Amino acid sequence: DVLSALNSLSQAYILTGDTKYFHAAKKWMVEVADWDPKGVTHLSNFGDSGIMTSLAMAVDTFWDLLTLEEREKMIKQSATRADNFYNLWKGKVESRSSSMHVWQHILHQMFQTSMALAGETPQADKWISYIYELWIAQFPKMGESDGAWFNGIGYFAMNTLTIYDMSASFSELTGVDFQWSEWFHNNPRWLMYAFPPNSVGDGFGNDGDKFWYPTMKYAGYTDAAARIFQNPYAAWYSKEVAKGLGQDIATESEFRWFRIQRAKKSLLPEIPNEFIFPQAAHFPDAGVSYMHTSLQNTENNLMLSATSSPFGPLGHAHAEQNNFNIAFGGKRLFYNSGYRPKMSDPHQQGWHKHTRGHNGILIDGEGQPFDAGAFGWMPRFLHGKQISYAVGDASNAYSASDLKSVDLGMKRFRRHYVMLRPSTIIIYDELEADHPAEWTWLLHHDKGLEIDSDKKTIVAENELANAQVSLYSSTALDFIVTDTFSIPARNWVRKVDQDGNLIDFVDQWHFSGITKEKNPKMRFLAIIQVKSKSGDSVCEEIVFDEKTNSYSIGDWSIQAEMNADKKAMLKVEKSDGSAGLVSNYLLTVGGKDYKGTSTGSAKLMEIVDGKTVFQETTDQMPDAIKRASLRF
Numbered sequence: 114d115v116l117s118a119l120n121s122l123s124q125a126y127i128l129t130g131d132t133k134y135f136h137a138a139k140k141w142m143v144e145v146a147d148w149d150p151k152g153v154t155h156l157s158n159f160g161d162s163g164i165m166t167s168l169a170m171a172v173d174t175f176w177d178l179l180t181l182e183e184r185e186k187m188i189k190q191s192a193t194r195a196d197n198f199y200n201l202w203k204g205k206v207e208s209r210s211s212s213m214h215v216w217q218h219i220l221h222q223m224f225q226t227s228m229a230l231a232g233e234t235p236q237a238d239k240w241i242s243y244i245y246e247l248w249i250a251q252f253p254k255m256g257e258s259d260g261a262w263f264n265g266i267g268y269f270a271m272n273t274l275t276i277y278d279m280s281a282s283f284s285e286l287t288g289v290d291f292q293w294s295e296w297f298h299n300n301p302r303w304l305m306y307a308f309p310p311n312s313v314g315d316g317f318g319n320d321g322d323k324f325w326y327p328t329m330k331y332a333g334y335t336d337a338a339a340r341i342f343q344n345p346y347a348a349w350y351s352k353e354v355a356k357g358l359g360q361d362i363a364t365e366s367e368f369r370w371f372r373i374q375r376a377k378k379s380l381l382p383e384i385p386n387e388f389i390f391p392q393a394a395h396f397p398d399a400g401v402s403y404m405h406t407s408l409q410n411t412e413n414n415l416m417l418s419a420t421s422s423p424f425g426p427l428g429h430a431h432a433e434q435n436n437f438n439i440a441f442g443g444k445r446l447f448y449n450s451g452y453r454p455k456m457s458d459p460h461q462q463g464w465h466k467h468t469r470g471h472n473g474i475l476i477d478g479e480g481q482p483f484d485a486g487a488f489g490w491m492p493r494f495l496h497g498k499q500i501s502y503a504v505g506d507a508s509n510a511y512s513a514s515d516l517k518s519v520d521l522g523m524k525r526f527r528r529h530y531v532m533l534r535p536s537t538i539i540i541y542d543e544l545e546a547d548h549p550a551e552w553t554w555l556l557h558h559d560k561g562l563e564i565d566s567d568k569k570t571i572v573a574e575n576e577l578a579n580a581q582v583s584l585y586s587s588t589a590l591d592f593i594v595t596d597t598f599s600i601p602a603r604n605w606v607r608k609v610d611q612d613g614n615l616i617d618f619v620d621q622w623h624f625s626g627i628t629k630e631k632n633p634k635m636r637f638l639a640i641i642q643v644k645s646k647s648g649d650s651v652c653e654e655i656v657f658d659e660k661t662n663s664y665s666i667g668d669w670s671i672q673a674e675m676n677a678d679k680k681a682m683l684k685v686e687k688s689d690g691s692a693g694l695v696s697n698y699l700l701t702v703g704g705k706d707y708k709g710t711s712t713g714s715a716k717l718m719e720i721v722d723g724k725t726v727f728q729e730t731t732d733q734m735p736d737a738i739k740r741a742s743l744r745f
Contacts, residue, residue, distance in 0.1 A: 116167045118141050122138035124370055132178070142172070150193040151193075155194070161194055170226075192236055211254075220248075221275035223240060224241070255424075257296065257740070258299065259299050260297075260302055260303040261398060263422050263424040265319070267320025274368065274371070277334070301335055302394065304334075305350050307418070308327050311326050312326060313325055313444065315403065316449050318429050318431055319466075327354045327357075332362060333362065334368060335348075339381055339382060340380065343379075345382045348381050349388060397490070397736075400735070404417040411443040415643050416440040417439055420435075420437075421510075423488050426483050426485075431449070432487065434481060434507035437528075437530065439538065440575075446643065447558055448472075450470050451602060452616070454608060460601060460602040463600040464598055464600045471555065472556050476511060476546060477522075477550050481507070486509075486513035487510045487519075490506050490738060494733075495715060498721055499533065500717060500719065501531070502531050504529050504732075506526065508526050524547055525544065527542070536642055537643075537669065539641070541638050542635070544637075545677075546633050547633070553626065553627045556623075557621060557624070558621065560621075569584050570583050577646055581641070582641045584638070585664075588630055596623075598620060636676075668687050669688070683695070686701075686703075693719075695715065697714065713731060
């Protein structure tokens with residue numbers, strides 16, 4: 114309340130010069146100046162920092178209207194709080210991989226306090242020096258160059274004003290471009306794929322599943338991005354989010370002052386009448402890939418999100434390496450499950466953040482440890498008009514040693530993702546342990562799952578689509594479905610959704626495909642059909658041909674090596690010879706061979722506008738891992 118009131122009154126005075134805003138602000142300032150800066154208002158670091166910065170900026174704003182005694186008392190109050198933070202941080206924040214609250218708001222507020230009190234208290238010089246060196250050494254904090262944010266879309270919104278206001282302010286103060294990094298230019302592109310307008314987002318990390326559509330905060334951020342970088346994609350995103358919410362950008366409050374300060378300096382770029390978006394994108398630094406069928410048309414969009422992060426389950430990230438989520442029409446279909454009342458809540462720790470709450474894999478009933486050493490990565494990505502392909506590797510995600518030694522015996526976990534447009538997704542898993550293990554393939558749904566173990570199918574739906582998952586395996590499975598959490602979820606803190614309604618922590622549905630026998634090696638193949646209810650909503654029959662060892666679905670033929678003792682291989686081919694993909698080895702499509710440069714490379718061929726387009730890739734190490742490896 115203090116932060117909101119004093120910031121609003123200070124800004125109103127700057128814009129109008131009307132002293133009525135000073136008289137209203139002074140009542141707050143006099144009251145706050147008498148508070149104990151190490152008392153009850155010090156307990157919440159966000160509250161503490163809000164008091165610190167709003168009082169400092171109000172003193173700076175109303176300087177000539179305050180007496181010397183009033184100024185000194187208020188400066189002492191703010192400076193004491195700032196010194197508390199500085200003494201707490203130095204030697205700690207710069208040595209930690211993640212200090213979430215600092216980078217979300219408090220560093221920004223400490224920066225504002227330092228600038229407001231510069232020359233008025235001797236401590237301000239050391240504060241600003243520390244902040245400046247911390248910023249140039251570590252930002253962008255949660256990525257390298259591709260623009261993604263490993264903590265996910267939910268908590269990304271907590272950092273947006275800090276990101277732009279601090280970098281823009283440093284640029285204006287020094288004349289040096291503090292937004293030179295490729296990360297700044299690529300970041301709006303990541304947001305577009307991870308959280309499309311009028312759609313649910315990728316679902317990864319804390320609060321990744323909280324928002325059913327982007328709020329005006331995302332519109333305000335991308336409006337700023339569009340102006341700063343003259344990015345028409347960011348302008349499009351901001352406009353579509355605001356239009357979907359039926360609001361004008363002026364209603365967005367967080368970036369309002371930023372726009373007032375800088376909008377005239379940077380006008381919005383013109384939005385082309387027609388965008389041609391690639392329908393898939395890959396962000397290896399944070400370990401996320403996205404595949405869409407209709408990114409610009411939410412109602413018809415099939416969205417596959419996949420993650421395997423080099424950062425592991427740090428901070429607000431989850432133990433979900435090699436996890437996927439699927440949405441259709443902007444609505445959840447197969448998503449991670451559970452709730453987060455508080456970070457330390459038993460359900461949050463044992464389900465929502467845990468691997469068992471995600472569409473992932475358990476080994477001997479165990480998931481990935483909560484440790485930075487339990488990391489993954491996404492080594493391969495190819496994208497074509499009809500086919501998109503990505504690989505996640507979570508071979509290192511089931512062991513850790515930083516906090517306590519954990520080794521579940523996972524030797525290899527490669528998950529292959531294929532989207533066959535317009536309606537089919539393939540998930541192919543190659544797994545190996547150092548012992549005979551029980552393997553569990555997980556799938557979650559909000560409202561209901563129907564299983565047929567004889568046909569090897571799981572059936573579900575959302576508001577706009579029907580879905581069928583056909584799950585095959587190298588070892589026989591028990592098909593098990595439940596509609597309750599093994600660890601109950603209770604909304605004991607009375608959390609509300611983005612519309613302000615109390616969230617009902619209802620039970621969700623959970624499928625487990627558990628091996629009947631333990632084996633050191635395992636293969637899974639899931640063929641997922643998603644059909645719009647407004648069109649041909651019937652899922653097609655899948656036919657297996659023993660001679661060719663292939664599954665046929667519509668125009669597509671799918672081959673997967675299900676013998677776990679043989680090298681893994683996945684191949685898809687369209688019957689008309691217009692497209693094909695192979696994970697390794699030789700690619701043959703329509704009777705023609707495509708060798709590429711390596712037998713181990715993934716190869717994709719498509720005929721586009723009468724021309725053959727061929728792509729291949731081997732494992733590509735992301736910058737985040739390259740830089741880390743240099744330190745060892």
